[in-house]
Amino acid sequence: MxxxxxxxxxxxxxxxxLGLTACSSNNDEKKQTTxxxxxxxxxxxxxxxxxxxxxxxxxxxxxxxxxxxxxxxxxxxxxxxxxxxxxxxxxxxxxxxxxxxxxxxxxxxxxxxxxxxxxxxxxxxxxxxxxQIFASLKEQDLLIYKAKGETKHIIYVFTDVSCPYCHKLHEHMDELNSQGIEVRYIAWPRGEQFIPAMESVWCSQDRHAAFDQAIAGAELPAASCKTPVREHYQLGLNIGVNGTPAIYSADGVYLGGYLSPSELLKRLNN
The missing domain is CATH 3.10.450.70 (Disulphide bond isomerase, DsbC/G, N-terminal)
Known part of the structure; x- marks a missing residue:
């Protein structure tokens, strides 16, 4: 699809x-390259x-x-x-x-x-x-993976633990961070049924570990705190997100859905 x-x-x-859609596919990004x-x-x-x-x-x-x-x-x-x-x-x-x-x-x-x-x-x-929207987001409301060494780029990624292409992108996190890219995840569940899992991640004391477990298919304890997940979802709708992952530069430019580390770095450096 x-x-x-x-x-x-x-x-x-x-x-x-706007309605919910499934994960973006790599084929879609070929349409965007021109x-x-x-x-x-x-x-x-x-x-x-x-x-x-x-x-x-x-x-x-x-x-x-x-x-x-x-x-x-x-x-x-x-x-x-x-x-x-x-x-x-x-x-x-x-x-x-x-x-x-x-x-x-x-x-x-x-x-x-x-x-x-x-x-x-x-x-x-x-x-x-x-x-302007990204600059107004509070860091404590995001899931941030810091760059290793000098931070050369910051990207914002609308993600969902149920999305296969989000999983594929997440597997490259160490490589992205090593290349000086700081990744800031924004929760964007692709359907009502995926909201509890994202809220559980955002409620966890160790959000990074919880995300790793959830995106690998583990079931987390129910959320027990107030989260920004629904606000993040609405934010995505407002700017035109219709699938995950949706990757943006800190300047607000849409870079694509799933991208390999080399292709992502190429687009950031353009």
Missing amino acids: TFTRAKIVMAMTLAAG LTASAPATGEASTLSERNAQQRLVKTLEQHFKTAGIQAKITEVKTTEVPNLYWVSLEGMSAVYATSDGKYIFQGDVIRLGDKQLHNVGESLQAGTNK
């Missing part, structure tokens, strides 16, 4: 939220007329959402390099594109053609939001 990172969905999907961040696009409204246009768009979208019965709160609007197309962030949901008249919204990738490489228009815009 294969999975795509972004899907074009109907507007009504927003009302129901995609790079778009050309510089700050997303900032540089003129008064542009700010007014964004305010009108927000009001129009809010009215359309209300009419359609879509429970969605707009948190931010950014311009894109595509004329009359905006990037709209929604609370508790993945961002969408919207036309300037507010009549059409869609989710998915907008790709710019014309160069040897394809350019994902929204990637740099989403990365900026991701960077």
Whole structure:
């Protein structure tokens, strides 16, 4: 079974939220290798007329959402390099594109053609939001594997102990740490049935040992503390995670699903 990172969905999907998916596969990442961040696009409204246009768009979208019965709160609007197309962030949901008249919204990738490489228009815009989110996370809420020696890179990985590709990535932890990569796990159970196992890991006094046991298939004692697991899951939905592992740089750039240590280091150094 294969999975795509972004899907074009109907507007009504927003009302129901995004569904859970299974592990990302290595085959999916081959589809991503030709995609790079778009050309510089700050997303900032540089003129008064542009700010007014964004305010009108927000009001129009809010009215359309209300009419359609879509429970969605707009948190931010950014311009894109595509004329009359905006990037709209929604609370508790993945961002969408919207036309300037507010009549059409869609989710998915907008790709710019014309160069040897394809350019994902929204990637740099989403990365900026991701960077702020990752920087706001508390270290005590994460499962961190420190780099050995100098820390050259920090990555954030949405993971699930039931995911085979997460297991495969975890097997390379010593190699990743030895190459100066600090790995920060964010809990992202792929279904309600996997939440107890992740909560048990996050509740354990030795979270590292508990994760090793759980990802190897061991059953852990039931959680007996408050954990950030459900908050982590919602965070993943907000930025577009739809499978595990989902690997991001500290700058918020999506690097891929499962990657070998050499391929991961190559992408980090690009």
